[in-house]
Amino acid sequence: MITLAEENYLKAILSISLNEGGKVSTNAIANEIGTSAASVSDMLKKLQEKKLIKYKKYKGVELSESGQNKAINILRKHRLWETFLVNKLGFNWSEVHDVAEQLEHIQSAELIDRLDIFLEHPKFDPHGEPIPTKEGEIPSTNTTPLNELQVNTKGKIMGVSLDEKDFLDYLTKLNITIGTEITLLEKISFDKSLSIKIANTKQHISNDVAKHLLIKIS
Amino acid sequence: MITLAEENYLKAILSISLNEGGKVSTNAIANEIGTSAASVSDMLKKLQEKKLIKYKKYKGVELSESGQNKAINILRKHRLWETFLVNKLGFNWSEVHDVAEQLEHIQSAELIDRLDIFLEHPKFDPHGEPIPTKEGEIPSTNTTPLNELQVNTKGKIMGVSLDEKDFLDYLTKLNITIGTEITLLEKISFDKSLSIKIANTKQHISNDVAKHLLIKIS
DNA sequence: TTATATTTTTAGAGTAGTCTAAAAATTTAT
DNA sequence: ATAAATTTTTAGACTACTCTAAAAATATAA
Numbered sequence: 001m002i003t004l005a006e007e008n009y010l011k012a013i014l015s016i017s018l019n020e021g022g023k024v025s026t027n028a029i030a031n032e033i034g035t036s037a038a039s040v041s042d043m044l045k046k047l048q049e050k051k052l053i054k055y056k057k058y059k060g061v062e063l064s065e066s067g068q069n070k071a072i073n074i075l076r077k078h079r080l081w082e083t084f085l086v087n088k089l090g091f092n093w094s095e096v097h098d099v100a101e102q103l104e105h106i107q108s109a110e111l112i113d114r115l116d117i118f119l120e121h122p123k124f125d126p127h128g129e130p131i132p133t134k135e136g137e138i139p140s141t142n143t144t145p146l147n148e149l150q151v152n153t154k155g156k157i158m159g160v161s162l163d164e165k166d167f168l169d170y171l172t173k174l175n176i177t178i179g180t181e182i183t184l185l186e187k188i189s190f191d192k193s194l195s196i197k198i199a200n201t202k203q204h205i206s207n208d209v210a211k212h213l214l215i216k217i218s
Numbered sequence: 219m220i221t222l223a224e225e226n227y228l229k230a231i232l233s234i235s236l237n238e239g240g241k242v243s244t245n246a247i248a249n250e251i252g253t254s255a256a257s258v259s260d261m262l263k264k265l266q267e268k269k270l271i272k273y274k275k276y277k278g279v280e281l282s283e284s285g286q287n288k289a290i291n292i293l294r295k296h297r298l299w300e301t302f303l304v305n306k307l308g309f310n311w312s313e314v315h316d317v318a319e320q321l322e323h324i325q326s327a328e329l330i331d332r333l334d335i336f337l338e339h340p341k342f343d344p345h346g347e348p349i350p351t352k353e354g355e356i357p358s359t360n361t362t363p364l365n366e367l368q369v370n371t372k373g374k375i376m377g378v379s380l381d382e383k384d385f386l387d388y389l390t391k392l393n394i395t396i397g398t399e400i401t402l403l404e405k406i407s408f409d410k411s412l413s414i415k416i417a418n419t420k421q422h423i424s425n426d427v428a429k430h431l432l433i434k435i436s
Numbered sequence: 437t438t439a440t441a442t443t444t445t446t447a448g449a450g451t452a453g454t455c456t457a458a459a460a461a462t463t464t465a466t
Numbered sequence: 467a468t469a470a471a472t473t474t475t476t477a478g479a480c481t482a483c484t485c486t487a488a489a490a491a492t493a494t495a496a
Binding site for chain 1: 303306307308309313316317320321324325326328329332333336
Binding site: 221223253254256257260261264275276 | 482483484485486487490491492
């Protein structure tokens, strides 16, 4: 049986490797989980023992096949629960992360199958992130972070790659949500901030915000 | 903050005192939780420390007001989740206990408020057991265990007081479910077993089964 | 009421996870 | 290529919970 702490480590390793690719460092995991590098080292030994990761001391870590399956399944559960919380219970998209972090650890394959049916097999969660299939496929989204677009490109916001309350509340304040049409007007080279147009209104956002907005060019 | 283990102890103490009344013994708790009396003794000290129980060594234990509030809230969550699983996800009433035992520990008052609304404020769970209100009231049901009825009494099954798969599956096999009309035909004094009539068919059940069937006399 | 049985508590130890401090390995910079 | 900085691991300790075995308290029965 896998423990709650182990599940959180697998999830962290998956999340980092989806963002950066390649081997994952001890410090990166410590940072993601909010613990010490020493604790991570300890845990990596246990996960290695259980064949959930491939790990050589000082050389970084990657998920084994079974570890990846488990991690993707947790991600699937997280995103299905977020969809349930927003679509069925009426939560705001900025309020669901913490509860979903608890719900994702409930152990019952039957429950998730039925939840998926109840939600009518959603492909994307309320943040536009793809929900892995039961088979472990993560549908690709064909989107580009806003900060990588060229000036004068027009597109539509398909999702956000950060699930933090402050960030999502700020987007709401900017009138940015999924489906919003957006035009990139100007890139300021000094601080990499951007001028954008939304609903015929000009706005200015930082690079930190822009890089988490996923755009489909139209 | 309250831990998962602590929640399970509070729940066990509540459950025993609802069934038997009065002080709860160390052994009864050990038995309910499936652990050793030594572990229970240890934990009682911690719960006492946190003012969740009233406890004197060797003298049994009862919940404090705050302990009782917490325990009733867990019971409320358990029964709301069971209702969700059966009414919304289509689980059978015999399949939901284990999953609800996990879900009852999710920490979010907002989640339970919204779930209650989503389910349209149910008063009873799929086993006919009353769902405590947000304020901690447990509605009384005015029912009698079948084995306490007098011979030739007619009534309707309003609920069951045991949530175990084997038991519920057996009831289903007997064509017994909530709402079923039932007549007590005969009590066998030798083994306290009962003859009953359901849908014009005579059947015979043990006292162990009968005592968990809650009847409203008609 | 004194012996016996039962229940409960204490003592000591083990596991899973966490921490800080220090040692070891690796990377970076001169 | 060696020194300095950074990263990672080890060592030792702490908390929460569990266990078995033994001691202490309580209940029961002759």
